[in-house]
Amino acid sequence: MRMSTLFLRTLREDPADAEVASHKLLVRAGYIRRAAPGIYSWLPLGLKVLAKIEAVVREEMDAIGAQEVHFPALLPKEPYEATGRWTEYGPNLFRVKDRKEADYLLAPTHEEMFTLLVRDLYSSYKDLPAILYQVQTKYRDEARPRAGLIRGREFIMKDSYSFDIDEAGLDASYAKHRGAYQRIFDRLGLDYVIVAAEAGAMGGSRSEEFLHPCEIGEDTFVRSAGGYAANVEAVATPVPGEQDASGIGPAHVEDTPDTPTIDTLVAAANQIAPRQDRPWTAADTLKNVVVALVSPTGERELLVVGLPGDRQVDAKRLEAAVFPAEVDQTTEADFAAHPELVPGYIGPQVLGPNGAPREEDRTDGAGGAVRYLLDPRVVPGTAWVTGANERGKHVFDLVAGRDFTADGVIDVAEVRAGDEAPDGSGPLELARGIEIGHIFALGQKYAKALELSVLDQNGKAVTVTMGSYGLGVTRVLAAIAESTSDEKGLAWPVPVAPAHVHVLATGKDPAVFETAERLADELDSMGVEVLYDDRPKVSAGVKFADSELLGLPYALVVGRGLADGVVEVRHRASGDREELPPEQAVARLRELLTGAGLSLR
Amino acid sequence: MRMSTLFLRTLREDPADAEVASHKLLVRAGYIRRAAPGIYSWLPLGLKVLAKIEAVVREEMDAIGAQEVHFPALLPKEPYEATGRWTEYGPNLFRVKDRKEADYLLAPTHEEMFTLLVRDLYSSYKDLPAILYQVQTKYRDEARPRAGLIRGREFIMKDSYSFDIDEAGLDASYAKHRGAYQRIFDRLGLDYVIVAAEAGAMGGSRSEEFLHPCEIGEDTFVRSAGGYAANVEAVATPVPGEQDASGIGPAHVEDTPDTPTIDTLVAAANQIAPRQDRPWTAADTLKNVVVALVSPTGERELLVVGLPGDRQVDAKRLEAAVFPAEVDQTTEADFAAHPELVPGYIGPQVLGPNGAPREEDRTDGAGGAVRYLLDPRVVPGTAWVTGANERGKHVFDLVAGRDFTADGVIDVAEVRAGDEAPDGSGPLELARGIEIGHIFALGQKYAKALELSVLDQNGKAVTVTMGSYGLGVTRVLAAIAESTSDEKGLAWPVPVAPAHVHVLATGKDPAVFETAERLADELDSMGVEVLYDDRPKVSAGVKFADSELLGLPYALVVGRGLADGVVEVRHRASGDREELPPEQAVARLRELLTGAGLSLR
Secondary structure, three states: OEOOOOOOOOOOOOOOOOOOHHHHHHHHOOOEEEEEOOEEEEOHHHHHHHHHHHHHHHHHHHHOOOEEOEOOOEEEOHHHHHOOHHHHOHHHOEEEEOOOOOEEEEOOOOHHHHHHHHHHHOOEHHHOOEEEEEEEEEEOOOOOOEOOOOEOOEEEEEEEEEEEOOHHHHHHHHHHHHHHHHHHHHHHOOOOEEEEOOOHHHOOOEEEEEEEEOOOOOEEEEEEOOOOEEEHHHOOOOOOOOOOOOOOOOOEEEEOOOOOOHHHHHHHHHHHOOOOOOOOOHHHEEEEEEEEEEOOOOOEEEEEEEEEOOOOEOHHHHHHHHOOOEEEOOOHHHHHHOOOOOOOOOOHHHOHHHOOOOHHHOOOOOOOOOEEEEOOOOOOOOEEEEEEEEOOEEEEEEEEOOOEOOOEEOOOEOOOOOOEOOOOOOEEEEEEEEEEEEEEEEEOHHHHHOOOEEEOOOOOEEEOEEEEEEEEHHHHHHHHHHHHOEOOEOOOOHHHOOOOEEEEEOOOOHHHHHHHHHHHHHHHHHOOOEEEEOOOOOOHHHHHHHHHHHOOOEEEEEOHHHHHOOEEEEEOOOOOEEEEOHHHHHHHHHHHHHHOOOOOO | OEOOOOOOOOOOOOOOOOOOHHHHHHHHOOOEEEEEOOEEEEOHHHHHHHHHHHHHHHHHHHHOOOEEOEOOOEEEOHHHHHOOHHHHOHHHOEEEEOOOOOEEEEOOOOHHHHHHHHHHHOOEHHHOOEEEEEEEEEEOOOOOOEOOOOEOOEEEEEEEEEEEOOHHHHHHHHHHHHHHHHHHHHHOOOOOEEEEOOOHHHOOOEEEEEEEEOOOOOEEEEEEOOOOEEEHHHOOOOOOOOOOOOOOOOOEEEEOOOOOOHHHHHHHHHHHOOOOOOOOOHHHEEEEEEEEEEOOOOOEEEEEEEEEOOOOEOHHHHHHHHOOOEEEOOOHHHHHHOOOOOOOOOOHHHOHHHOOOOHHHOOOOOOOOOEEEEOOOOOOOOEEEEEEEEOOEEEEEEEEOOOEOOOEEOOOEOOOOOOEOOOOOOEEEEEEEEEEEEEEEEEOHHHHHOOOEEEOOOOOEEEOEEEEEEEEHHHHHHHHHHHHOEOOEOOOOHHHOOOOEEEEEOOOOHHHHHHHHHHHHHHHHHOOOEEEEOOOOOOHHHHHHHHHHHOOOEEEEEOHHHHHOOEEEEEOOOOOEEEEOHHHHHHHHHHHHHHOOOOOO
């Protein structure tokens, strides 16, 4: 590859819409270009990195006995209707009508199609286990595509699916995938944490995410020193035992003027009704948060979440908990339709089973007042200070189970650093990460819906047990860029770099260009991938800046030093430089690349 | 690969919807499965063939200096609106609305996006020439998807685009592609003919198709002994010189009862008004054929085509000539709206410029009667027998140019074997073919519409001159299957076979299985791709039938003969068989594969 003809132009300015380093640098270095929101075109260098990542993924999938197939992206609606996902995916699905008005979709994932294909081909327990995979373009109409390749609407995924006769088989297939993913990310040099996760739209009994720890990640996860790790959506709050409320007097309403917030309420409580043992804190108050939910079919419903006043509702935990419904902002109209909800002073007495039956307000037809769900910490016997449903009034000593109940439990309060791990393995710490893989023990959800069964040893039909396993190829590329780049540009590790050595000829001396070309040829003949900056009229400064921006692992600079018999080997990641005679430089590069695992001729 | 675990089930029955050999066999042999009309899933063996074809395509594209990029399939409407193709493609385009109601399409081809990308990166004549390509999934909502992979709605295409400063540059880029395509098809062992073609939706000055000659092909092409070759849509009828009509008397209407067809008319003419020199023939009559056209925006218009009565209108030539309008069936309502059109007796006197102005009947707002276009053979001075626009009456000696004119010329009459080639290179013969490639000298259509210009040596902005070049990867696979298969199954040439040698162990003797496995390992260690039929309880007959159906180039059969020290090498294409001692069989296979161009270890 020669810079003089390579289809590449580097940009000095960050693209206006880019917030994160990988996005800025991949665009500036000419690896990708935006075609539409969340939709990117791949330029030559980007495509080379992508191909290298895909090759590693394929090798490790093949190594666990997975077989590669390839499904269409454009699929008929019917299989997705059979599993309910045509509706569940809601507006996240790109939907297409063909010229005969038949419904199609651009597939976000292919559980249905793999299930049907296996049903089509296999019929006996002897055919199992089977693991099938594809590396394929996926579509998801994200509400907020962002961060370049990290949350796109058209992206490349490796998705695989396992088919087993029973749970033990699934466990083995799941373990194989877990191992393959570990080897893939290790080979790619990408840090990861495996965390317990929610299955979400996929369904199934159990799932784990592979997260690349990274400040700009969209996922928050927790871990304890004792080894617990989970996506924040999947953290189950430890439930305290029921408490004895026999010593607590009857609830009493107090005037608390101008206390619409937890802080003002706590201050007022300590003034109006000071406790003997200790002051009131936010943790003594019960906050009732109103949210609006929209079902996949578009029905809107209000929900009130009751939780200790020292905790916020975590938006992601809430989204995961109410899936497939989506969370929407509440509006003035919502409150107008529910005059019993007095903002700042909402209490349980008018909510859920405590409220008046108001069938006309419920879209789910269940009758009763606005649905009311409680944080798991609000166990029977706990006493709370909470709203009295009248402006400027709160109620004290309102005891859960005695004075109010709820429609159920919802575990959506924020998880905080220092919270106890659910398995008792110590306090939690929080971090952010990019989801680079997600593995699901699906069980029989899809096999049942699409009637995939095989005959067992006794000739009896048995529903097949499935797993599904996703790995975001384009997202992995972005995560590597994110974790390896610096303020000067990209800095690819050897296994995924678009080429291994950037040979730069600087200055105007023809001898420099001749030597540079000869060294590039020598490296090339060893099997080293070379990008040669042969541009005749470009300054050394521009060449250095471009080289740092493009981020090949090593640069070989042939310039003024050549007159003194030396060239320079530059290490992109460390910034190290070595001056060596030309032939020693080639030998040094061979040594470095071989050390990084490359097999050269 | 082992048959015992390969994700493969062969079928004994042809799929119900399959008409052509490639479709039947690719499904029966477990290479592909139908997911929806014109949309297929790829199973492991199919995917391997596809990957081999893609690799050959990439090598030859890289060899002409083309650089690989990759565009999204899901694209915003705007660029396609700028070139008019959003409308022109009509119902052939899959259209998508995203969650914000923005319009997208699934791209059938990417001229617009490549043009914009080059505009984004390049600005100087020094950046040119450039050739960019991708191997990518394309979409086209075909009215009649058919023949399996031959006319699909989701398919893989290699599309490339050339960018040059002038026509001479385009000529060079065009010639490079022509050469690359020849090398690709030669390497794949696929016969082809290069024919002149119509540019159709693509636009541009000049285009050629690569057709694989094949009975089931959808394209008809012509060639002459002198070297002329063209797609039937692109054949230009030689135009005779104007004729001297001074000796022809005035036109006269004759009673010709019950002569609604050309045959009945010719018989009546010879009876009523016999000629002195020779009998009347169909070639003396002017037939006026009514067709309905629907514009991409849905407007319907009638058109009358006047042509010699011995020729039919060719549906494909008509489609190409009226593009972007589509041809529709005429209806009773069409004729009811035009009482001047008397079926069986239509004559030029009421048509086009000869007819009464009937503005209200024209959707194009041009005024005048139903539009009338003439075959190029109907030159001024030629005299015709044609309809008199009254049931049972025809007019004789109606002279073109003297007694009637038309709105223009349309060259859509059928081309017949024996017709003279337009370049005078002899009579034409007709054949059918599958379009496997199409190369277009686009010129400046897209560069103008999307404002792609570069500065020339004098600093003046010059519009870039483009070419575009398509190669149907999935269709090439089907064409190879079509041309190499026989009644027993597929028969792949070595360069594209999913594996090179099918090792079969037949019978129950463990020694047979041990030897088969050892030979498979030996071949594998040489770099030969082996599919080993290790299934323990499957009969020799089933194994042989599967092997012939799957169509690997060679089979190595280890069976009863092993006791006598021999195994069998079978040649799939020729049916030849050789009995050899095991080690000699391995050596023979090495010799055969090396002879077919494979480099082995």
